[in-house]
Amino acid sequence: MTDSNPNASLTAPSIHGDALPPVEQHAQQYATVRNAHETELIEDYVELIGDLLTHRGEARAADIANRMAVSQATVSKMIRRLNELELVTSKPYRSLFLTEAGQKMAETSRARHDIVLHFLRALGVKDATARIDAEGMEHHVSDETLDIMQRFTEQQQKS
Amino acid sequence: MTDSNPNASLTAPSIHGDALPPVEQHAQQYATVRNAHETELIEDYVELIGDLLTHRGEARAADIANRMAVSQATVSKMIRRLNELELVTSKPYRSLFLTEAGQKMAETSRARHDIVLHFLRALGVKDATARIDAEGMEHHVSDETLDIMQRFTEQQQKS
DNA sequence: CAACATTGTTAGCCAAGGCTAAACTATTTG
DNA sequence: CAAATAGTTTAGCCTTGGCTAACAATGTTG
Numbered sequence: 001m002t003d004s005n006p007n008a009s010l011t012a013p014s015i016h017g018d019a020l021p022p023v024e025q026h027a028q029q030y031a032t033v034r035n036a037h038e039t040e041l042i043e044d045y046v047e048l049i050g051d052l053l054t055h056r057g058e059a060r061a062a063d064i065a066n067r068m069a070v071s072q073a074t075v076s077k078m079i080r081r082l083n084e085l086e087l088v089t090s091k092p093y094r095s096l097f098l099t100e101a102g103q104k105m106a107e108t109s110r111a112r113h114d115i116v117l118h119f120l121r122a123l124g125v126k127d128a129t130a131r132i133d134a135e136g137m138e139h140h141v142s143d144e145t146l147d148i149m150q151r152f153t154e155q156q157q158k159s
Numbered sequence: 160m161t162d163s164n165p166n167a168s169l170t171a172p173s174i175h176g177d178a179l180p181p182v183e184q185h186a187q188q189y190a191t192v193r194n195a196h197e198t199e200l201i202e203d204y205v206e207l208i209g210d211l212l213t214h215r216g217e218a219r220a221a222d223i224a225n226r227m228a229v230s231q232a233t234v235s236k237m238i239r240r241l242n243e244l245e246l247v248t249s250k251p252y253r254s255l256f257l258t259e260a261g262q263k264m265a266e267t268s269r270a271r272h273d274i275v276l277h278f279l280r281a282l283g284v285k286d287a288t289a290r291i292d293a294e295g296m297e298h299h300v301s302d303e304t305l306d307i308m309q310r311f312t313e314q315q316q317k318s
Numbered sequence: 319c320a321a322c323a324t325t326g327t328t329a330g331c332c333a334a335g336g337c338t339a340a341a342c343t344a345t346t347t348g
Numbered sequence: 349c350a351a352a353t354a355g356t357t358t359a360g361c362c363t364t365g366g367c368t369a370a371c372a373a374t375g376t377t378g
Contacts, residue, residue, distance in 0.1 A: 018273065020214050020226075021290060027228035029294040030203070034366090036295055037196070041335075044189070055179050062355055067179075069186035074336060076357055081334090093343055093356055114177065120304060123311065129303045131180060135188040136195055136299025144288045145279060152282065193336090200365075221325055233366060235327055240364090252326060252373055 033140065040139035043109045044068075045078055046087055049096055050106030058095040112146060113138045119149035122156040192299065199298035202268045203227075204237055205246055208255055209265030217254035271305060272297045278308035281315040 020026065048067060052059035061079065065072045079096065082088040087102035098106055116138050120130035141149070179185065207226060211218035220238065224231045238255065241247040246261035257265055275297050279289035300308070 018276075020210055023225050025287070025290070026226045029291050030227045030229075032291050033295045038334090051179055060355075061357090066182050067185045068189045070189075070335090071337060072356065073338075073358080077335075080357095117177075123304070123307055125301075125304050125307055128184070129301050131184070132188050132191050133299060133301050133304050136192045137296050140292060140295025140299070142284075142288050142292050145282070145284050145292050148282055148284060197364090219325075220327095229365090230367060231326065232328080232368075236365080239327095 036139045041078075042082070042085070042087070043105060043139065044135075045082060046098065046102050046105045047109035047113065049088060050098060050103065050110060053096075053098065059097075060095055109138070112141065115146055115150050115153070116141060118153045122153040195298045200237075201241070201244070201246070202264060202298065203294075204241060205257065205261050205264045206268035206272065208247060209257060209262065209269060212255075212257065218256075219254055268297070271300065274305055274309050274312070275300060277312045281312040 021029070045064070045068075048064060049059045052063055052067075056063070061072055061075045064070075065075045068075070079088065079090055082102070083090060086099055087105060088096050088098055090096045113134060117130055117134040120133055121127065125133065180188070204223070204227075207223060208218045211222055211226075215222070220231055220234045223229075224234045227234070238247065238249055241261070242249060245258055246264060247255050247257055249255045272293060276289055276293040279292055280286065284292065
């Protein structure tokens with residue numbers, strides 16, 4: 001018996017409210033998540049570098065390592081990748097800078113992050129929790145949902 | 160200059176609303192996300208196996224491969240891991256079953272997933288989008304936020 | 319029941335993202 | 349200005365989660 005057997009559900013009736021989505025849609029969901037995973041670390045680094053540049057004036061590997069709770073070696077390796085992707089420019093032993101593409105990515109990421117964070121706070125989530133959740137959620141929120149979150153937050157603030 | 164220089168912000172005043180969180184808190188955010196990543200694939204597999212068992216009566220590797228849009232070899236390898244973790248039992252060439260621990264994990268996952276999905280729909284997100292977002296978000300939503308989401312959804316349904 | 323189709327497994331490859339240890343560069347300070 | 353300290357890089361290791369190709373088992377069917 002395979003997944004496409006149309007009678008299967010007759011022999012094993014659902015006790016759940018939600019049935020399984022069609023295979024193609026289901027596959028799409030997982031593929032989208034896998035895809036997000038490939039870019040999200042990159043985005044986190046770029047976003048953090050952008051934040052450090054904005055708030056501190058420079059972005060050093062040691063700061064990134066501390067804030068990400070990761071070894072300096074890991075950061076160094078990652079910076080090489082970011083360089084290859086032309087998201088940052090770096091001279092050995094010097095502060096990092098974002099390329100134009102990097103800046104664009106940092107801004108987009110930061111904006112998404114803020115929308116999610118503010119939305120969670122508007123929902124009534126405690127700040128510390130909201131920050132943790134936002135960090136994890138931001139890469140998995142579609143533009144459509146992001147839009148709705150933003151409107152919700154604005155509504156909330158009016159009242 | 161390092162991250163802990165207390166004067167840095169004087170020379171580079173923030174143009175953003177949100178300042179950088181303290182290093183320890185920031186590190187905690189990233190660590191939590193990294194941690195979630197380690198378990199989320201496992202949870203996705205277990206959840207899907209549970210759903211297949213519920214809705215189809217059996218869970219075959221081929222079905223999992225199709226629904227996850229992944230090769231059968233990948234599924235086979237993963238099943239070995241799930242076995243080692245004592246989340247599933249399997250005999251070669253036979254359907255999979257969940258151990259007690261596996262069932263517990265599947266239920267928890269399914270419940271979280273449903274709460275997030277229903278919340279997104281209650282927010283006004285289109286079904287297809289909500290499904291994709293929920294798949295990605297579910298592993299990054301704290302219990303606190305989950306609770307709030309559930310209450311929100313219930314509120315919404317009353318009106 | 320033999321052949322074919324489907325399903326599952328194994329072997330071996332790859333990239334990503336962690337780590338530690340060691341070497342090197344830059345900065346600070348006695 | 350030499351030595352100590354701090355920061356950065358490199359080398360080399362490990363695990364995870366993908367993949368393809370080849371092979372093995374099972375199920376179906378002429």
